[in-house]
Amino acid sequence: MAQLNAQGQPYEDETPEPEAPAPAAAAQASNDALDDLLAEIDGSLQVNAEQFVRSFVQKGGQ
Amino acid sequence: MRVVGIETEYGIVDPDEPRANPILMSSRLVAACRGWAGERTTRWDYGGEDPLQDQRGFRRSRASATPDLLTDAPEYDESAGHVTLRRRRGSWEDPAHLNAVLANGARFYVDHAHPEYSGPEVTSARDAVIWDRAGDAIALASAERYAADEGSAVHLYKNNVDGKGASYGTHENFLVSRATDFEHLARRLTPHLVTRQVFTGAGRVGLGPFGEAAGFQISQRADYMEAEVGLETTLRRPIINTRDEPHAERARYRRLHVIIGDANLFDVATYLKVGTTSLVLAAIEADDERLDALELAAPVAAVQAVSRDLALRERLELASGEEATALEIQRALLEICRTYATDAGDAAIIARWEGVLERLAADLFSAAREVEWVAKLQLLGRLRARHASDAHPDGLPWDDARLAAMDLQWSRLGDGWATRLAQAGQVERLATDEEVAAAVAAAPQDTRARLRGGIVAARPDLVDAAGWSTVVLDRETDHGHLEVVHLDEPHASRHPLLDALIGG
Numbered sequence: 157m158a159q160l161n162a163q164g165q166p167y168e169d170e171t172p173e174p175e176a177p178a179p180a181a182a183a184q185a186s187n188d189a190l191d192d193l194l195a196e197i198d199g200s201l202q203v204n205a206e207q208f209v210r211s212f213v214q215k216g217g218q
Numbered sequence: 219m220r221v222v223g224i225e226t227e228y229g230i231v232d233p234d235e236p237r238a239n240p241i242l243m244s245s246r247l248v249a250a251c252r253g254w255a256g257e258r259t260t261r262w263d264y265g266g267e268d269p270l271q272d273q274r275g276f277r278r279s280r281a282s283a284t285p286d287l288l289t290d291a292p293e294y295d296e297s298a299g300h301v302t303l304r305r306r307r308g309s310w311e312d313p314a315h316l317n318a319v320l321a322n323g324a325r326f327y328v329d330h331a332h333p334e335y336s337g338p339e340v341t342s343a344r345d346a347v348i349w350d351r352a353g354d355a356i357a358l359a360s361a362e363r364y365a366a367d368e369g370s371a372v373h374l375y376k377n378n379v380d381g382k383g384a385s386y387g388t389h390e391n392f393l394v395s396r397a398t399d400f401e402h403l404a405r406r407l408t409p410h411l412v413t414r415q416v417f418t419g420a421g422r423v424g425l426g427p428f429g430e431a432a433g434f435q436i437s438q439r440a441d442y443m444e445a446e447v448g449l450e451t452t453l454r455r456p457i458i459n460t461r462d463e464p465h466a467e468r469a470r471y472r473r474l475h476v477i478i479g480d481a482n483l484f485d486v487a488t489y490l491k492v493g494t495t496s497l498v499l500a501a502i503e504a505d506d507e508r509l510d511a512l513e514l515a516a517p518v519a520a521v522q523a524v525s526r527d528l529a530l531r532e533r534l535e536l537a538s539g540e541e542a543t544a545l546e547i548q549r550a551l552l553e554i555c556r557t558y559a560t561d562a563g564d565a566a567i568i569a570r571w572e573g574v575l576e577r578l579a580a581d582l583f584s585a586a587r588e589v590e591w592v593a594k595l596q597l598l599g600r601l602r603a604r605h606a607s608d609a610h611p612d613g614l615p616w617d618d619a620r621l622a623a624m625d626l627q628w629s630r631l632g633d634g635w636a637t638r639l640a641q642a643g644q645v646e647r648l649a650t651d652e653e654v655a656a657a658v659a660a661a662p663q664d665t666r667a668r669l670r671g672g673i674v675a676a677r678p679d680l681v682d683a684a685g686w687s688t689v690v691l692d693r694e695t696d697h698g699h700l701e702v703v704h705l706d707e708p709h710a711s712r713h714p715l716l717d718a719l720i721g722g
Contacts, residue, residue, distance in 0.1 A: 189642040194600055197624060197635060201601075205623035209381065211236035212626050215331035217227045217386025218452055218477065 219496050219563055221339050221393040221665055221708045224350050224488070226481055227332040227386040228357055228631070229375030240331040243372055245316055247333045250367055251326045251360035252318045257678050262317035262325060263685035265304070265702065301715060303699040304690065319684045321675035322352060322660055323667030326360070330452070332386050333357065333374070338667030339393075339686075339708050342563045343493030345662055347485045348649045352657035354483075358631045359658075376481045377629035378438035379422060381429045381622060385442040385455075388481040390492060392474040393466065393708055398503050400472070404447050404458040409512040410498045410551055411457055411478050412520045413544035415440065416530060417574050418491040420480040421591030423598070423616065423625035425526065432617035433526070434598065436591045438480040440525035446517055457517055465686035467706040474499070478521070483629060483636040485648040486588035490574065493567035498551055500558035508554050512547050513537040528595070530578060545579055587646045593639060594628055666705040669713050672720040680719060689716060 230247070232238035252259050317327040323338030335353035340346050357374050364372050379385050394403065419436035423429075427441045435441075448456035459475045466473065476495065482488045501509060514520050515535040523532055524544045533541040542550070552571050559568050577585040578592075586593045598621055602613030614621060628635045639645055661671025670684050682692035682700055691701040703715060 186644060189644055190597070190600065193635070193638055193642055194597065194604065196638075197597070197627075198601060198604060198620075201620040201623055206619040209619050209622045209626065212229075212231060212375075212380055213236065213382055214229050214380035214384045214386060215240055216384040216452060217330045217332045218389065 219342050219493070219561075220499065221341055222343075222346055222492050222496060223337050223339050223391045224346055224353075224492070225334060225336040225387070225389040225391070226350070226353055226376060227329055227334045227388065229377055229380065229386065229629075230331075230333060231373045231375070233371050233373050235370070241328065244328040244331060244333045246368060247357075247360050247364050247372060247374075248316055248318055248326060248328055250364035251320075251356065253367060254356075254359050254363045255318060255320055258321045258675050260319045260674050260678055260681040261683040262319060262327065263683035263688045263690050263702075265683075265685065265688060265690070300704060302702045302704065303697060304702050305699060319670065319674055320356065321671050322349065322356075322657055323662065323665075323671035323674075324349070324353060324356070326353075326356060330386075333360075338661050338671060339665040340662045340667075341664050341709075343489045343496070343567055344563070344648055346492040347488045348653050348657045349662065350482075350488055351485075351649065351654045354631055355654060355658050361631070374631045375626065375629045375634075376483055376631060377420065377626065378481055379424075379442075381424050381626070383428045385427070385439065387439075387477050388479050390476040390479055390495065392476065392496060392499055393464075394472045394474050394499055395503050396464075396468070396470050396472055398472070400460070402505075403474070403499075403502050404460075405513060406502045406509040407474075407495075407498060408446065408457055408517050409509075409514050409547055410495060411476065412514060412517055413524055413534075413547045413551075414491065414494060415480075415521075415524050416544050416548060416578055417571075417585075417589050418479055418482065418487055419525065419589075419591040420482055420487070420629070421594035421625070423622050429622075432615065434528065434595060434616060435525045436528065437521075437525040439478055440521045443478055443518060443521045457521065466708050471708075480590075481629065482590055483634070483640075484588065484590040484593070484645055486570065486574070486646055487590045489648055490567070490571060493564075494551070494555070494571050497555040497558055497564065497567060500560075501554050504558065506554060506557070509551075511536070511538060512542075512550055528582075530582070545575060548575055587644060590636070593636075593645065594625070597635065597639070598624060664709075664711055666708050666710055668711040669703075669705060669716045669720075673716050676720045691715075691719075 230240050230243050232243060319325055325336040327334055335357055337349040337353055340349055354376060361372050361374055378388060415437045420438050422435050422438045425431040425433045425435055442455050443457055444454050445456040447458040447460055448454060449460050455477060457478055459477050461475050464471045464473045479491055513536060515537050520534045530545050531543060533543055535541055556568060559565050574585055574588055582592055583596055586596050601624060606613040624635060661667040670689060673681055673689055680691055680693055682690040687705050689703040703713060
């Protein structure tokens with residue numbers, strides 16, 4: 157931990173700690189981002205997933 | 219690090235006409251790429267390729283080669299010098315629009331029925347990531363140009379399987395010393411290629427070459443590896459490919475062509491795929507006998523076993539009779555490779571390698587920002603769970619078409635789910651968008667790609683064609699012939715004649 161001066165701020169000659177969010181908050185933000193994307197994926201797949209899969213045909217390569 | 223390059227064959231689809239001819243679409247895409255590049259492109263020089271040479275020392279007779287091996291022109295010339303003259307051939311048989319050599323030193327062309335981006339030679343794992351992503355950007359720009367030119371859309375997929383039996387490749391090329399015995403190299407590298415899937419796998423819905431069984435596996439390519447070593451790349455695919463086509467001074471170098479890897483959309487996966495393999499090759503070149511203890515009893519079966527082992531606990535039988543998990547083998551390789559980390563770039567690879575192995579061992583999903591198959595599995599798992607019901611308490615079954623569709627759409631360039639996940643800040647990036655944009659326009663500066671890309675960028679009017687180890691100039695001269703500039707040393711980023719033309 158950096159030493160703090162009387163105002164509760166790090167001394168200027170010290171490297172401040174990186175401002176990382178608390179682990180729980182980061183995990184929550186990550187969950188929210190995933191949930192939004194999941195909702196979009198789910199919605200798009202309701203329409204024609206089967207047909208999409210069936211029509212994805214490639215020739216063999218290397 | 220050593221000189222490396224990555225080649226990617228993209229899946230190609232016309233979303234409005236699924237039965238459109240992929241060869242025709244691919245060649246139109248290359249034509250669109252040439253249109254996108256404007257003046258700054260040239261043709262491919264087929265003058266120096268020798269795909270019939272085998273690493274094991276023998277050369278196939280042309281008559282016994284299958285047609286897909288015949289990618290060279292007939293006038294292969296062994297006498298590689300500084301600059302040689304070549305007689306003009308009149309019109310070319312190869313239509314120019316099947317190839318585009320670009321200002322960033324890459325080749326964009328049609329390989330079989332796929333568009334392929336062969337990235338320029340780079341000398342660090344991070345640069346491999348940057349010029350690989352540049353390839354995706356170029357492919358996407360070409361697809362946009364295609365839509366404008368052709369009036370129909372084309373979608374590109376950076377994956378390796380269609381789920382109906384077809385597989386197409388993402389290949390790594392590593393420059394290795396010719397002094398290293400090839401049989402030794404193959405035997406000692408195989409355990410790494412089999413077990414590195416735990417961090418290079420892109421994930422796949424479906425088991426078996428045709429997706430015969432429902433389920434999820436770590437690797438796209440695992441079910442298409444059928445042999446330990448061999449020359450083929452499209453049939454009986456081997457873990458170790460033996461094609462001996464160094465595209466460099468044959469007496470000094472081999473080009474190891476690795477075909478087992480997955481296409482990756484995650485930077486860390488690409489970075490570790492190239493970086494760890496280069497370090498293991500350094501251990502092999504140093505004849506490190508510690509590697510022998512890791513030899514697998516049945517490598518081909520182990521490829522599939524590792525790919526299906528989502529818990530990362532399966533014990534693989536070693537040739538010694540002992541057993542080890544893929545993670546344990548990777549951990550042992552990491553310890554051996556510490557000896558061969560010679561610069562800051564290598565040290566960074568070792569640190570990342572160690573960290574990812576620790577995260578995979580401790581809590582799989584803690585590696586979801588780095589390891590592509592883990593991120594895909596996480597998203598698929600949550601999609602399954604959304605649909606849990608009394609009939610399906612575990613959620614969607616693995617053979618539900620929605621999961622297969624999500625797997626395919628994951629890899630679509632531009633708007634695929636992997637890209638969207640990255641845009642949502644859920645994927646760790648090792649290079650910025652600005653670095654990638656710069657790599658779309660310019661070649662790496664520390665290999666011969668600088669010369670190839672540089673002359674294409676500066677004086678395309680003087681270039682007849684270019685290959686990996688040649689630039690063919692077409693200028694006004696007394697002799698009236700084409701001048702072939704030979705670039706047989708991949709590390710050499712300077713050449714007096716080309717530098718003068720690029721600079722002036």
